[in-house]
Amino acid sequence: MARTADDLPLRLAGGMLWASFGILFFIRTMSGVWRDAAPLALLLTMTSYPPLIAILARRWRPAVRYGLLSALVLLYLLPFLVVGPAWDWMPWTVAAGVLCVLPARAAWSLFVLVVTATGAAAALLGHGVYDTIWFMIATADDGLIVFSLAALVGTARRLHDTRGELARLALVRERLRLDGELRDVLGGKLRAIAFRMRKAVREEPVEARQDIREGIGLARRTLAEVRETAGAYRATTIAEPPARIESPRLARFVLLAVL
Template sequence: MLAPRLARIILMGALLSFLCITMLNVLSAGLGAGLDLAALACVLAIFALQLRHSRPQAHRAPWREKVAALGAQALLTYLPIFVFKAQWGGMAGFLAGSLLLLLPSRLGWALYAAVGLSMALPPAFEGRPFLDSFYLGQSTLLTGLVVFGLTRLTELVRVLHDTRGELARMAVTKERLRFSRDLHDLLGYSLSAITLKTELIHRLVPTHPQRALTEIHDVLAISRQSLADVRTVASGLRDMSLVEEVANAEGLLTAAEVNVRVEMHAGAMSQQVSTVLAAVLREAITNLLRHSKADTCLIETVQENGRVRMRVENNGVDPDYRDPSAHSGSGLGNLTTRMHEIGGELRTDTGPDHTFRLVAEAPAFPERIPSGGDAVVPEPREPAA
């Protein structure tokens, strides 16, 4: 809060300086102690009103309240002129500045100019030279601009300070969401695979120990990959390969005794698109294993007219099935956000015979790709079905 406080101190210093100049002018006239005290009382009242007008969001006050405050300030500005003459003219600058601060732009500037012109009259009534009238009018307009400018600057400094704090909080929140989203996308698949293979190992140990040993090696490999994924999320480097993810999904589903059919005609695409589609495929396979009793699955990826479309379809959807684990996740929501970031879309629907279909479609090379995401993924070879 140092910057807003400093701006406020500067504004207060400027206002007090103008008040002191007016008081010095009044005291130099030698009008007597009684009138000097009256002038001091008027100066303090104007100062209080000006602080009210220079506070943040003062222009949002009700119209009646603003008119009453400006009326009081106008009386305290013009009535003492009959007693203190031109020596009181400096107070008109505060009124001019307040008009600019509180009133609509067109009306405020018109009245601001009128106040400046009106201050040319007191020296004329006293029989002073024209230069004195010009000086008092010009100094009134200048004081009004200073009051208006410093008040607006103080408010802008406060708004800028608050905005910087809000941007910092938004950046922290965005990073937390990124970390949560990436952790879910990367680890949800791996942990589901570990759970599946561990259950398979539990069944195989009594009757097929050698195959169980092979599955244990796979679990170790997946665990190491999960550790690497966690480090990847922490470092912000989240590149994945759609081709590798399709191969991993095919192997995992085969181990889960799901008949897999893969059709890969994805063509070349940017690394960013490959990463997002790989994350979508991971979530689709995770949902298949956790929320269905599928025995067939189709993974199809094609590219047409510069757009890549991936379709994952499986049977075995049980409307009454629910994942018993707590915090089952919000992966599809995360992936919808990711697809929108690359100009794509994600659609899901349930078809006849308890089938579930997920379709992700995006441009192969989005127009706006963050730095480091413009690598090109070559066209993959079609894997064996």
């Protein structure tokens, strides 16, 4: 299927998502190093990444998605049980996971709860006001970045799937139109040719030869028309339905929040 110039290639959208994920992974790892987190703490920090990667990698059935989200939350809490708070513990993976998996109303409510709990936990652990606010902003920001790009990939995938289905339906309609034209061309003329052949059987040789010649001529003209119709069909380009794609209001709000 041809792609219009203003299409967003699905691979580009996916590349943007995974590049941003890699950048966040690097930033959070360096933040843990800067905070003098132990190597074990840094290693345990990464345990919540695989479930989030699995969530983003493909469209799972709801039960699988909920299971991956549960695993993500449990693996995020794992370092607390082993090394306590001595690691870069911002729950950005949890924030991104709830937005990517849950229905919108529950997702945004839990997202706000995760960000608020991050601030409360930072305050209880003795961090100052600046660090507390920074933990909340970084958690929300990272979660929104991952969610917005995952939503972009989903939108691009649905757009390409929809256009492919519309092109398929247009092709089916064109084939049905061609079938109708061929039936119109062939039906009556084949009956006329058959009539002349049956008539020639009952006639004298002179009249029979005339009917046979006329039948052959009609058959040749019919074949030429069939070839012309088939050639026109092969030359026809099935145009994709025009689609005006605008960024939804949610995407604008997410961009504003990230900025």
